[in-house]
Amino acid sequence: MRISLGRDFARALDPCILARDCGIVPDATQSQLLTTTARKTLVCCCRQWGKSTITAIVALHEALYGAPAMVVVISPSQPQSTELFKKIHGFWEKLPGAPAAEQESLTRMELANGSRIISLPGSEKTVRGYSAATLVIMDEAARVPDELLASVRPMLATTSGRFIALSTPAGKRGWYYEQWERGEDWARFSVKGVDCARIAPAFLAEELQALGPLLYSQEYEIQFVDQNTSAFSTVLIEMALRDDFRPFI
Numbered sequence: 001m002r003i004s005l006g007r008d009f010a011r012a013l014d015p016c017i018l019a020r021d022c023g024i025v026p027d028a029t030q031s032q033l034l035t036t037t038a039r040k041t042l043v044c045c046c047r048q049w050g051k052s053t054i055t056a057i058v059a060l061h062e063a064l065y066g067a068p069a070m071v072v073v074i075s076p077s078q079p080q081s082t083e084l085f086k087k088i089h090g091f092w093e094k095l096p097g098a099p100a101a102e103q104e105s106l107t108r109m110e111l112a113n114g115s116r117i118i119s120l121p122g123s124e125k126t127v128r129g130y131s132a133a134t135l136v137i138m139d140e141a142a143r144v145p146d147e148l149l150a151s152v153r154p155m156l157a158t159t160s161g162r163f164i165a166l167s168t169p170a171g172k173r174g175w176y177y178e179q180w181e182r183g184e185d186w187a188r189f190s191v192k193g194v195d196c197a198r199i200a201p202a203f204l205a206e207e208l209q210a211l212g213p214l215l216y217s218q219e220y221e222i223q224f225v226d227q228n229t230s231a232f233s234t235v236l237i238e239m240a241l242r243d244d245f246r247p248f249i
């Protein structure tokens with residue numbers, strides 16, 4: 001199907017217009033995430049805020065207008081990466097005027113404009129085979145082990161490509177927690193359940209009942225909570241490691 005050059009130009013300039021053409025009217029924070037030009041982005045938002053949906057649009061925008069782009073989608077497991085790939089594929093499929101696919105499978109596609117979108121499992125060995133990505137999207141990033149992150153970073157070395165890591169918190173540990181708390185040069189996006197107009201207060205109340213306060217605070221209040229398996233809380237451990245720490249005796 002043909003679309004007007006003007007519309008295509010508008011989509012290229014503004015990913016929010018692409019989102020609308022894909023049937024998603026972004027809210028204010030989603031619009032900021034769609035339009036940020038930051039090279040490194042951390043998205044730490046509650047469940048169901050739209051992390052996967054919005055980054056799927058970012059991925060599609062890169063593939064359509066950054067050609068020949070190499071978009072890599074990665075997460076702790078292939079099924080999770082495939083879910084995000086399916087979202088990108090779903091938007092592409094329904095978008096009037098999108099370039100045709102030259103190759104397509106359940107996990108990857110190559111477009112007629114030369115752009116590729118590839119979803120990968122969270123395994124270091126597989127990741128090492130890929131390079132020169134222009135955009136890497138890491139879903140469920142708080143659950144991605146540090147070693148996997150280390151093998152993903154070089155993919156962006158030669159392209160100055162963008163890296164977007166999205167997650168809800170998963171404990172006070174690992175690279176995602178460290179970077180969220182102390183990392184430099186990141187654009188950060190964070191939205192709690194109560195601040196998301198698409199999530200009804202009644203649903204949040206049900207979730208609080210079902211999950212209990214600790215898990216609820218992690219999933220909907222985006223709190224990094226200590227794992228119940230820890231013998232000591234992170235605050236205590238951090239205090240104990242401080243030079244000026246004096247035990248309470």
Ligand SMILES: Nc1ncnc2c1ncn2[C@@H]1O[C@H](COP(=O)(O)OP(=O)(O)OP(=O)(O)O)[C@@H](O)[C@H]1O
Binds near residue numbers: 047049050
């Ligand atoms: N701006 C929007 N307008 C309409 N629907 C939206 C919008 N943003 C997100 N959604 C819808 O909200 C639902 C949740 O989106 P999505 O799966 O992307 O969230 P998520 O943050 O990745 O969730 P999870 O933490 O469970 O992975 C989807 O049905 C999606 O279509």
Ligand SMILES: [Mg+2]
Binds near residue numbers: 051052053139
């Ligand atoms: Mg998601």
